[in-house]
Amino acid sequence: MSSKVVLKVTNISKDFGLTHALKNVSVDIGQGEIIGLIGENGSGKSTLSSIISGVYPASKGTMELDGEPYRPANPMDAQNHGISMIAQEMGTLPGIRVADNIFLGKEQLFVQKGVVNRKKMYAEAKSAMGKIGIENINPEDPITKYSLEERKLIEVVRALYSDPRIFIVDETTTALSQKGRDIIYQVIRKLKEENKTVLFISHDLEELMEVCSKLIVLRDGVFIAELQKEEFLEDRIKELMVGRKLTGDYYRSDYDGSCDEEVVLKGEDIYVGDSVKGVSLELHKGEILGIGGLTDCGMHELGKALFGNIRLLYGQVTLKDGEKITSEKQAIKHRLGYVSKNRDQEALILSASILDNIVLPSLSKLSRGGLISRKSEKEFTNHQVERLSIKCREITQDVRDLSGGNKQKVVFGKWLGNESEIFILDCPTRGIDIGVKAFMYQLMYQLKKEGKSMIMISEELPELIGMSDRILIMKDGKIQKSFERSESLNEAVLIQEMV
Amino acid sequence: MEKIKQTSMVGITDALRKIIPFLGIVLMVVFFQVLGDGKLLTRGNLNSILNQTVYVAIMAFGAVFVYSHGGMDLSYGGVIGFSVLISILVANTGAPVVVVFISNIIAALVWFLLNGVVSVYLKVSPFITSLCIMYMCRGILNTVCASQKYSIPVYLYNYDNQVFKLCMLLGVYVICYLLFERTRIGKENKAIGGSPVAAQQAGVNVNWTRMVAYIISGVTVGIAGFILMVRAGSVSTSTGQGLEMNVITALVLGGVPLSGGSRVKMVGALVGSFSVILLRNGLIVLGVNERVIEGIQGLVLLLLVFLTYVKNQDGILK
Numbered sequence: 001m002s003s004k005v006v007l008k009v010t011n012i013s014k015d016f017g018l019t020h021a022l023k024n025v026s027v028d029i030g031q032g033e034i035i036g037l038i039g040e041n042g043s044g045k046s047t048l049s050s051i052i053s054g055v056y057p058a059s060k061g062t063m064e065l066d067g068e069p070y071r072p073a074n075p076m077d078a079q080n081h082g083i084s085m086i087a088q089e090m091g092t093l094p095g096i097r098v099a100d101n102i103f104l105g106k107e108q109l110f111v112q113k114g115v116v117n118r119k120k121m122y123a124e125a126k127s128a129m130g131k132i133g134i135e136n137i138n139p140e141d142p143i144t145k146y147s148l149e150e151r152k153l154i155e156v157v158r159a160l161y162s163d164p165r166i167f168i169v170d171e172t173t174t175a176l177s178q179k180g181r182d183i184i185y186q187v188i189r190k191l192k193e194e195n196k197t198v199l200f201i202s203h204d205l206e207e208l209m210e211v212c213s214k215l216i217v218l219r220d221g222v223f224i225a226e227l228q229k230e231e232f233l234e235d236r237i238k239e240l241m242v243g244r245k246l247t248g249d250y251y252r253s254d255y256d257g258s259c260d261e262e263v264v265l266k267g268e269d270i271y272v273g274d275s276v277k278g279v280s281l282e283l284h285k286g287e288i289l290g291i292g293g294l295t296d297c298g299m300h301e302l303g304k305a306l307f308g309n310i311r312l313l314y315g316q317v318t319l320k321d322g323e324k325i326t327s328e329k330q331a332i333k334h335r336l337g338y339v340s341k342n343r344d345q346e347a348l349i350l351s352a353s354i355l356d357n358i359v360l361p362s363l364s365k366l367s368r369g370g371l372i373s374r375k376s377e378k379e380f381t382n383h384q385v386e387r388l389s390i391k392c393r394e395i396t397q398d399v400r401d402l403s404g405g406n407k408q409k410v411v412f413g414k415w416l417g418n419e420s421e422i423f424i425l426d427c428p429t430r431g432i433d434i435g436v437k438a439f440m441y442q443l444m445y446q447l448k449k450e451g452k453s454m455i456m457i458s459e460e461l462p463e464l465i466g467m468s469d470r471i472l473i474m475k476d477g478k479i480q481k482s483f484e485r486s487e488s489l490n491e492a493v494l495i496q497e498m499v
Numbered sequence: 500m501e502k503i504k505q506t507s508m509v510g511i512t513d514a515l516r517k518i519i520p521f522l523g524i525v526l527m528v529v530f531f532q533v534l535g536d537g538k539l540l541t542r543g544n545l546n547s548i549l550n551q552t553v554y555v556a557i558m559a560f561g562a563v564f565v566y567s568h569g570g571m572d573l574s575y576g577g578v579i580g581f582s583v584l585i586s587i588l589v590a591n592t593g594a595p596v597v598v599v600f601i602s603n604i605i606a607a608l609v610w611f612l613l614n615g616v617v618s619v620y621l622k623v624s625p626f627i628t629s630l631c632i633m634y635m636c637r638g639i640l641n642t643v644c645a646s647q648k649y650s651i652p653v654y655l656y657n658y659d660n661q662v663f664k665l666c667m668l669l670g671v672y673v674i675c676y677l678l679f680e681r682t683r684i685g686k687e688n689k690a691i692g693g694s695p696v697a698a699q700q701a702g703v704n705v706n707w708t709r710m711v712a713y714i715i716s717g718v719t720v721g722i723a724g725f726i727l728m729v730r731a732g733s734v735s736t737s738t739g740q741g742l743e744m745n746v747i748t749a750l751v752l753g754g755v756p757l758s759g760g761s762r763v764k765m766v767g768a769l770v771g772s773f774s775v776i777l778l779r780n781g782l783i784v785l786g787v788n789e790r791v792i793e794g795i796q797g798l799v800l801l802l803l804v805f806l807t808y809v810k811n812q813d814g815i816l817k
Contacts, residue, residue: 309700332702346700349693352761360690360701363683371681414701 003030006197007052007070007083007166012061014047014221021047022221024061029166032195034188036212038205040241040433044221045201049168052199053085054078076105084164092143092151092158099125099139102158128157132187149180149295156187167191168199178294178495185211203431205237206462219243242435250438251466252445257485259469260285263320264453265336265422267306270315275301277477278315283422283453288444290468291457293498298477299457300341303426306455307331307338332361337415341426341457343404347411350400354392355381357399357410362418384413388443405436412443423447423454429463441467461491473497516762520754520770524777531781538784546661548773548780550730553664554579554723555742556772559749560675561719563768564712565625566750567679568691569759573743574614574629575720577636580739582606582724584640587649587734596655603728604721610636611717619709633743641736650733658729671722676765678715685765688712692759741793748775748796751803 007029014022022044029035037045051058054072063070065081072078075085092101099118102125103109110121125139134153143151159167169184188198188211202208208215209232217224217240225240265283270276275298283289291299304310306317308331317325325331328338340346348357358381359366366372366380381395388409392402399410408428415423428444429437444454444467458464464471471483473494481497483489531539538544558575565572585606590599614632618625679685687708690698699705731738747757753771755763778799782792 307700327704328700329702329704338700340700345694346696349690349697349761352690352693356686356690356693356761360686360698360703363686367683371677372683372686373681 003032005029006031006066008064009048009052010062010064012048012051012058012063014044014051014056015059020221022051022058025218025221025223026061027216027223027226029197029199031197032192033214034192034198034200034212036208036215037199037201037218038208038215038237038241039218039224040435043218043241045218046170047221048218049085049170049199049201052078052166053083053168055085079162079164082163082165083168084159084162084166085168085170086152086155086159092154094144096143097139098137098141098143098146098154101143101154102128102139102161104158106161125157128161129154132157132160132190133183147296153180153183156184160187164196166197166199168201170201179499181207203433205234205434209234209237217241238434241433251441251463255485255487257469259287260451265306265320265455266318267302268315268318270302270305270317271313272298272301272305272310273313275477276305279474279477279479280315281472281479283455285453286448286451287469288448288454288456288467290464290471291455291474292459292461292464292471292494293474293480295459297474297498299474300426302474303338303341303424303455303457307336307424309338332418335419335421337361337418337420337423339408339411339415339423339425339428341430343407343411343430348399348407351398353396354385354390354399354402354410355395358384358413358417361414365418380417381413384417387416388413389439403433405432405439408432408436408440412440421452423452424457425454426457427459428456429458429460461494464494465489465491475499516754520752520767520774523752524770524774527774527777527781531777531784535781535784539781544780544784548776549661549664551780552772552776553668554726554730555745555749555776556668556769557671557719557723557726558716558742558746559753559768559772560671560765561716562746562750563675563679563755563763563765564685564688564715566692566755566757567685567759567763568688568709568712569695570618570625570709570712571757572614572625572629572716573747574610574632574636575746576739576742576744577633577640578607578610578717578720578739579724579727579742580640580734581610581636582721583728583731583738584643584649584734586724586728587651590652590655590728591649593652596658599655600722600725603724604718607721607724608714608717611713611720614717615710615713619706619713637736637740640734640738644734644736644738648733648735651728655729656732658725659732664726667722667726671719672765672769675715675719679765684708684711684715689759689761689763692763693761744793744796744800745775745779748778748800751800752778757804 005028009025009027009029011024011026012022013020013024025044025048037049039045050056052063054075054077057071070081072081072083078084093104099121103121107116110117110124122139129137129139134157137146137150137154143154146154188200191198200208200212213229215227215232215237217227217237219241227237262285263282264285267279267281270279277298279302281289291302293299301310305312306325308317308325308327319325319334323334325334325336331338344350355377359377362380363372366376378395384390385392385395390406390409390413392406399407402410429440432440444456447454456464456467469485471494473480473483475498483494528539558579562572562575582603586599586603589602610632614625614628617623617628687698687703690701690703691705691708695705727739749771750757750768751771752774753767753769755767755771779792779796782795783789787795
């Protein structure tokens with residue numbers, strides 16, 4: 001499959017201080033190709049796409065666009081060259097309307113007699129969204145009315161409106177549910193038909209293998225391999241990414257869904273805002289209870305409700321001794337631990353050290369006569385760092401500097417350190433690379449064997465099927481159906497209940 | 500997303516951040532001593548520096564708790580003035596010194612409880628709340644002290660001695676240091692300064708912990724009030740005026756990020772308090788006009804906030 005090369009990247013390097021994020025990477029990007037960029041956290045894939053889309057300049061190396069030297073000064077300049085990116089963590093501007101977000105910087109198109117013709121702008125926005133199959137968003141609404149997912153799609157509309165020749169999608173699908181992903185896939189297919197080029201960055205290997213025509217593997221900032229569609233083999237790609245052979249099973253291998261009769265956590269008729277509408281559930285000792293559904297089905301709010309993090313409108317959460325959970329503090333006292341879906345905002349204090357983060361829930365326990373000694377804090381933290389093999393320079397370094405997987409290990413360390421018996425895990429492997437993911441699954445299974453109980457809320461069906469003893473599928477704030485662990489359970493069956 | 504993993508760079512800047520406040524003091528001493536023809540390090544002048552530092556420092560120790568959780572307080576000057584006023588009134592009834600001391604603390608604490616309740620539970624910006632409290636206190640002082648001057652009874656002058664003040668300074672410092680660096684109260688306030696949401700999810704009772712910071716700060720302002728009272732000997736409309744600026748400058752000179760979080764250190768308040776008084780005193784030694792000094796202090800504060808802002812990725816003020 002040799003096509004005309006549109007973008008030629010030669011010997012690109014990028015240094016951040018003393019860190020070499022990219023080292024002499026050269027790739028050719030051909031017209032009409034759907035290229036997947038894959039690699040673990042810190043492999044350099046986002047850096048590469050950011051350089052191509054003008055977010056920051058390369059430290060060394062050159063790029064050529066259609067044979068002409070290409071050095072974008074900023075994302076706007078890149079867009080003028082026909083290169084548009086949907087970033088992992090960029091966003092829409094709050095406080096203004098949907099249409100204003102789509103046409104940010106292009107208001108001139110609608111100016112008549114010195115003022116913006118808003119009617120025309122709304123109509124254009126509507127048709128631009130319609131083109132990619134978005135119908136339930138009103139361009140006149142303020143952007144804040146819409147969920148994170150919908151805003152992401154609005155960003156897609158904005159990026160596509162400039163009619164790019166090279167379209168870069170960076171980890172966007174992590175934030176999307178199946179429906180949102182389908183829209184992105186459809187957009188990608190359409191671009192391919194128009195002989196445009198797509199650079200697709202994702203953690204989800206299955207997704208990439210399905211969508212892309214070519215894969216580029218990076219590891220530690222170095223180009224590792226380029227694979228054509230016919231060379232796609234899941235195990236081979238994983239090996240290339242990690243740089244060693246992955247042994248053993250990814251998920252747990254048994255199909256024994258049985259667990260203790262004892263109920264450790266019980267939710268009765270829980271109502272939260274307008275997102276959870278009458279959910280009852282029981283978590284047993286040593287059970288991994290999976291909860292799945294679309295992202296807005298209420299499962300994330302349910303997780304917070306079980307931990308006492310949001311007020312219930314109605315219903316109650318009780319422990320095995322009959323005590324009600326009403327606050328996080330009390331939940332933690334009764335050995336509950338909660339891993340938020342929004343790791344950087346809610347589960348961690350980024351500007352504080354690994355030590356500060358890990359000891360925080362356990363301060364009372366570390367106090368001797370009200371005082372906490374530096375030594376006991378260090379021992380406590382070191383124990384968790386070793387147990388979870390957290391990669392760090394020192395335990396006093398800021399959590400901010402860690403990779404996604406190591407950050408998540410710190411979050412787990414908080415709750416393991418507090419000797420939690422019940423874990424509420426909301427998307428525990430979100431944005432984490434394969435190596436750490438496998439580690440997390442092993443850890444969960446080990447905890448189960450120790451008699452700990454877990455609720456795993458996840459948007460990833462393979463993980464739910466692979467790990468749970470029982471799966472509850474939620475839809476519109478209610479539990480739609482319950483599935484027992486079995487070898488025959490597959491994604492299609494679950495999806496049917498979700499939508 | 501790639502994370503920028505800085506290696507040894509961080510270690511160096513962290514070490515620097517810790518040393519700079521101390522270096523500042525040494526440089527200032529040398530600078531003012533040389534340019535001031537040796538008038539800085541005389542016995543009389545050192546006494547004067549210590550006298551002023553003690554009450555600023557004690558207030559700064561308490562302020563550390565409030566600033567560490569991301570709070571802000573401008574009420575110190577007004578509240579300490581009010582505290583001095585009340586305690587002098589109490590002292591003039593012939594009350595024993597312990598009662599006078601307690602009245603200082605209660606007078607300050609009342610305002611800090613109000614400050615805490617309004618800022619923490621009623622969610623009014625602490626900047627506005629404390630500014631209003633400063634004005635209310637000033638209003639009371641202006642009204643009560645306009646026509647009459649109140650002085651302390653003679654026996655209280657006994658407490659205006661350096662040994663007593665040094666003991667108070669050290670005593671309050673040790674207690675505040677332990678509370679802040681070695682107990683849940685301090686650690687949880689720092690956690691809130693880093694991220695209130697994450698702190699809440701880690702089981703911190705965010706509102707109550709913030710409230711405790713205000714209570715501690717109120718007590719320290721009361722103690723500082725006692726020391727200011729025995730030093731000044733009387734109360735007037737200008738008692739305590741401008742002290743809020745000295746406390747904030749002390750924190751910044753001591754390397755305390757005003758946005759709070761894990762980099763707030765109690766030792767910073769101690770070092771910074773000496774720095775700010777040394778700066779003011781040094782300028783006086785050089786013969787700079789008192790009014791000009793205020794201007795210079797403002798400029799220094801702004802410069803330092805700006806410089807730390809560039810260095811610190813969180814920003815010094817949110």
